[in-house]
Amino acid sequence: xxxxxxxxxxxxxxxxxxxxxxxxxxxxxxxxxxxxxxxxxxxxxxxxxxxxxxxxxxxxxxxxxxxxxxxxxxxxxxxxxxxxxxxxxxxxxxxxxxxxxxxxxxxxxxxxxxxxxxxxxxxxxxxxxxxxxxxxxxxxxxxxxxxxxxxxxxxxxxxxxxxxxxxxxxxxxxxxxxxxxxxxxxxxxxxxxxxxxxxxxxxxxxxxxxxxxxxxxxxxxxxxxxxxxxxxxxxxxxxxxxxxxxxxxxxxxxxxxxxxxxxxxxxxxxxxxxxxxxxxxxxxxxxxxxxxxxxxxxxxxxxxxxxxxx
Amino acid sequence: xxxxxxxxxxxxxxxxxxxxxxxxxxxxxxxxxxxxxxxxxxxxxxxxxxxxxxxxxxxxxxxxxxxxxxxxxxxxxxxxxxxxxxxxxxxxxxxxxxxxxxxxxxxxxxxxxxxxxxxxxxxxxxxxxxxxxxxxxxxxxxxxxxxxxxxxxxxxxxxxxxxxxxxxxxxxx
Numbered sequence: 001x002x003x004x005x006x007x008x009x010x011x012x013x014x015x016x017x018x019x020x021x022x023x024x025x026x027x028x029x030x031x032x033x034x035x036x037x038x039x040x041x042x043x044x045x046x047x048x049x050x051x052x053x054x055x056x057x058x059x060x061x062x063x064x065x066x067x068x069x070x071x072x073x074x075x076x077x078x079x080x081x082x083x084x085x086x087x088x089x090x091x092x093x094x095x096x097x098x099x100x101x102x103x104x105x106x107x108x109x110x111x112x113x114x115x116x117x118x119x120x121x122x123x124x125x126x127x128x129x130x131x132x133x134x135x136x137x138x139x140x141x142x143x144x145x146x147x148x149x150x151x152x153x154x155x156x157x158x159x160x161x162x163x164x165x166x167x168x169x170x171x172x173x174x175x176x177x178x179x180x181x182x183x184x185x186x187x188x189x190x191x192x193x194x195x196x197x198x199x200x201x202x203x204x205x206x207x208x209x210x211x212x213x214x215x216x217x218x219x220x221x222x223x224x225x226x227x228x229x230x231x232x233x234x235x236x237x238x239x240x241x242x243x244x245x246x247x248x249x250x251x252x253x254x255x256x257x258x259x260x261x262x263x264x265x266x267x268x269x270x271x272x273x274x275x276x277x278x279x280x281x282x283x284x285x286x287x288x289x290x291x292x293x294x295x296x297x298x299x300x301x302x303x304x305x306x307x308x309x310x
Numbered sequence: 311x312x313x314x315x316x317x318x319x320x321x322x323x324x325x326x327x328x329x330x331x332x333x334x335x336x337x338x339x340x341x342x343x344x345x346x347x348x349x350x351x352x353x354x355x356x357x358x359x360x361x362x363x364x365x366x367x368x369x370x371x372x373x374x375x376x377x378x379x380x381x382x383x384x385x386x387x388x389x390x391x392x393x394x395x396x397x398x399x400x401x402x403x404x405x406x407x408x409x410x411x412x413x414x415x416x417x418x419x420x421x422x423x424x425x426x427x428x429x430x431x432x433x434x435x436x437x438x439x440x441x442x443x444x445x446x447x448x449x450x451x452x453x454x455x456x457x458x459x460x461x462x463x464x465x466x467x468x469x470x471x472x473x474x475x476x477x478x479x480x481x482x483x
Contacts, residue, residue, distance in 0.1 A: 003475050003482070007447040010428040014346040018356055023334045026363045027327045237393065 076215035077101040077148055081141035083133050084120055089293040092126045094285065095136045102144035103151055122285045124295060129281040135274055136282065142271025146171075149230075149262060152215055157232065160210060161259055165240050169231045170198070170248050172264055172272040178223055181205060183258060185231065189248055190276055198248045204257040206234065213263040223261065228269045232260040315379060323370050334363050337380055340449055341387050347444035348391040350433055358394060362387040377458060384449065385459040388441050395437050431481040439474035442467060 001009075084096035100118050121140055125131050157166065173185035176199070186199040211218040223229070233239075239255035264272075288296035321329035341362055345355035365386055366373075373382055432443055438460070445451040445459060453471075457464040 003479050004447075006424075006428055006482075007432075007443060007478075010425045011343070011448045012347045012350075012429050012432065012444070013343060014352045014355060016352055018338060018342050018359075022338055022356065022360065023331050026334055026360055026367075027331050029364055030330070030367050031327060237397070240393075 076152065079141070079144045079148055081137055081144055083137045086133060089124070089295065091293050092124050092129070092282075094293075094295055095123045095125055095133050095282075097121050097123070097137050097140040099140060099144055101148070102140070103147040122287065122295060123282045124285045124293075125282045129278075131274075131278050131281050135278075138267065139271045139274040142265070142267035142269070142274075145265045145268045146271065149214075149264075149268070153212055153260075153262060156210060156212075157260055160208075161232075161234065165235050166232050166259055167235045167239070167256075169233060171230045172228055172269060173231065175223060175225050175227045175229060177201070178220075178225060180220065183223075183261075185229070187248070188276070195276065196249060200248070200251060200253050202233070202253045202256060202258045204253070206257050206259045209258055210260045211262075212260075214265065218263070220261070223263065228264040230262045230264060231258055233258050316375065319370065319373065319375075319379065322367065330363075330367060333379070337383055338363070340380065341383055344384060344444050344449055345387055345391050347432070347448060348388070348437055348440050349394060354394060355391075358387060358390045361390055365390075378455070380449075381451065381455045381458055384445060384451065384455075385461075388445075388459055392437050392441070427482060428478075431478050434481065435474055435477060439470055439477070442470045443474055446471065 078101055080100040081102065082098045084098040086096065087094045098120050102118050102121070123136050123140075125136065169185070170187050170189050173187040175183060176186050177184035182201060182203045183205060184199065184201040186197070188195045188197050190196075205220065209220055211220055211223065213222075233256035235256055237252070237255040239252055284298040285295035286298050286301050287294060288301055290296060315333070318329045318333050322333060338359060341359040342355055345358045345362075346352060349355050349358065362383060366383060369386075373379070432440060435443070441460065442456060445456045446453070451459065453464050453467050456467045460467065
C-alpha cells in the first residue's frame with residue numbers, strides 16, 4: 001500500500017463522539033449573547049480588514065520595501081445636513097433631513113444601495129421623545145462625517161495594512177494619557193444592553209502609525225489628552241483569533257499594536273453620543289406604501305426589496 | 311431533502327437559531343474530526359469546533375458565498391486549532407499532561423498497529439502539515455480550497471503536502 005492509500009484509509013478519529021449537547025450549547029450561547037446592536041453610526045473602525053488579497057500584492061510589497069506607512073493626500077468632501085420638515089404619524093414624528101455628500105457607512109449598507117450619496121433621510125422619532133429636530137439634524141451631519149471618514153480613510157488603511165490582520169477598536173474613545181510609545185483610551189461602550197466603561201493602555205504603537213483628522217495627516221504628537229478618537233490595531237494571538245467576539249473589555253493590549261488613530265470631528269462625537277443614549281428613541285425610515293404611517297423601517301424595507309428581487 | 315444552504319445562512323443572519331442549528335449539525339462532525347487531527351485531544355477539539363461555530367455565527371454577514379460554507383468553517387477552525395497549539399506550546403508548564411496527550415495519543419485497543427503507526431507519524435508532523443493531510447485526505451478538500459483555508463498560495467499547499475508525505479514515508483519505512 002502506498003502512502004496515498006494508507007492516508008486515505010487511515011483517517012484519524014477521536015476516541016469519543018461529540019457530546020450530545022454540542023449544538024444546544026452553541027445555540028444557548030448565541031441566544032444569551034446576541035449580536036451587538038448594529039449602530040447606525042457604525043464607523044470604519046468596527047470592521048475587520050480582510051486577509052491579504054493577491055490583487056493588492058503590489059501595494060503591500062511597496063509598503064514592505066519602503067518600510068513606512070504611506071499617508072496619501074486625500075480630499076475631504078463638503079458635507080451638509082439641513083432640517084427639511086416634520087410630519088406627525090400614529091407611531092411618532094417623522095423628521096426629514098436633507099443631506100449633501102452624505103455617504104453613510106452604516107449597518108444598512110448591507111442592503112442599501114452603496115452609491116447613495118446625499119438626498120433626504122427620514123427618522124421616526126418616538127412619541128414623547130425629547131429628541132429635538134435640531135438634534136436629529138446634528139446626528140445626521142455627524143453620521144455623514146463618519147461616512148466620509150470611512151470613504152477617505154478606509155482605502156488608506158487597506159493600502160497600508162491590508163493583510164496585517166487589522167481590527168477596529170470602538171469608534172469613539174477619549175485619550176486620557178499619551179506618550180510617543182503609549183496611549184490610554186477610555187470609552188463608555190454599549191455592550192449588550194448596558195453601557196460599560198472601558199479603559200485600556202496600549203503600550204505598543206506602530207512606529208509608522210497613521211494619524212488623521214478628516215483628510216489631514218497628523219503626527220502622534222499632535223494628539224492630546226481629551227481628544228476623541230477612533231483607532232485600529234494589528235492583532236495577534238487571541239485578539240486575532242477571536243477578533244469578532246472579543247469584547248473591548250477583554251482585549252489583551254499586549255496582543256494589539258495601534259496602527260491607525262483618527263481624531264473624530266465634533267459632529268461625529270455628538271452623533272455617537274446621541275445614538276448611544278437616545279438611539280432607542282428613533283429609527284431611520286423610508287417612505288413606503290406598505291405601512292399605514294407611510295414610512296417603513298429602513299433596514300426591513302431594503303431587506304424585503306432585496307428578497308423580492310432575488 | 312436538505313434545506314437549501316443559502317436559505318439557512320440567510321435565516322441565521324436574521325437571527326433564526328433553529329436554522330443555524332441545522333447548519334451546525336451538518337458540519338459539526340467534520341469540524342470535530344479535523345480539529346482532532348490537528349490538536350490530538352478530544353476535549354480541545356470539541357471546544358475549538360464549538361468556538362468555531364460561535365465565531366462563524368457572529369461573522370456570518372461577512373461570509374463570502376463564492377466559497378463553500380464548509381471551506382469557510384474549516385478556515386476558522388484551522389486558525390483556531392493552530393493558534394491553540396502555539397499557545398499550548400508556550401504554556402507547557404501549566405499543561406504538561408495535555409501536551410503529553412497531544413504528543414502521543416493513547417492507542418485505541420481496536421486499532422491496528424499499522425494504522426496506529428501512521429497516526430503517530432502524522433501526529434509527529436508540523437501542525438501545518440497535519441492540517442493539509444487532514445483537509446485533503448480526510449475532509450476531501452481540493453488543493454485550491456486548502457489554499458483558501460490556510461490563506462497561502464496553492465503552490466505552498468502542494469509543497470507542504472509533498473514534504474509531509476516525504477516525512478511520513480521516512481518515518482514509516
